[in-house]
Amino acid sequence: MRVKTASSLLLRPARLSRSADQSARAIDVPNTNQRGASTALLLLFITAILVSAVVAAFIGHKIGYQRGYYVLQSEANKALQSSQAASSELEKLRSDNKAMTAQTEAAKQELEISLDSIKSLQKNQQEVEVEARKVAQTNAVYQAFITEEGGMPLRIVGAKITPLPENAFEYGFDVAMLSEDGQTKPLSVSLSLQNRDDFIEVPLERSRFTIEGIERIRGRFMMPKGFKPLQVKLVLKSGDETITQLYDWRLGAMVDDMPLSLIDLPEVSDDPVSDIPNQSASEKSANP
Secondary structure (H helix, E strand, C coil): CHHHHHHHHHHHHHHHHHHHHHHHHHHHHHHHHHHHHHHHHHHHHHHHHHHHHHHHHHHHHHHHHHHHHHHHHHHHHHHHHHHHHHHHHHHHHHHHHHHHHHHHHHHHHHHHHHHHHHHHHHHHHHHHHHHHHHHHHHHHHHHHHHHHCCCEEEEEEEEEEEEECCCEEEEEEEEEEECCCCCCEEEEEEEEEECCCCEEEECCCCCEEEECEEEEEEEEEECCCCCCCCEEEEEEEECCEEEEEEEECCCCCCCCCCCCCHHHCCCCCCCCCCCCCCEEEEEEEECC
């Protein structure tokens, strides 16, 4: 009886251990399922993060691409505008260069023409100087011959009176004389206007000269208001000779392109006077 009891007691613990083992296995199954679910959630989380990162990268790439595209397009437009401006400036420079080249060529041609004109003028001047020396030589020969023959008495070789603006007049008398000794002689001149009742002494710009050959008497005077001359009286005195010459009042032809004011008039011309007006009377006297 004791042995059975003991054997039965010994068999019970073995049963208990089986049930415990089964319960332990039952507990381990739920833990394994929980671990699989956690892994799945972790994978989903990581996948979501990766997807979010890819989407963010794509969006950022797109935004950056658009910004870069706009920047590049703006730079390209600026470069195009700069290129067009440079092309326009280059075209303008070419046009200016062409114009400057044309002006330079024209200036060269004008310079060549001017140089040719200067050469021609120099040549003409030399010819005129040579001709003047020839004339002077001829005059010297004639003058010496006339002097040896007793000289040439005082005489008038040309006379004129020309009307000017503002009731002014210009006179010109060419007088010739050669003395017997060939020396220069003093010459005094007086000029007067006269009508039936009155006469007026004309104030000459210069009334005293020296004469050896031909002397040119030039000047201008203002006609008194209301005075109408009929004759001009010219008196010349040189040494022992005196000439009194009366001319009928006859005006010379009006000068072409005559200015309206005396201020605009040129200087009195020293050209020779070849015209001799109508002479009313002439008186010559010589002191013995």
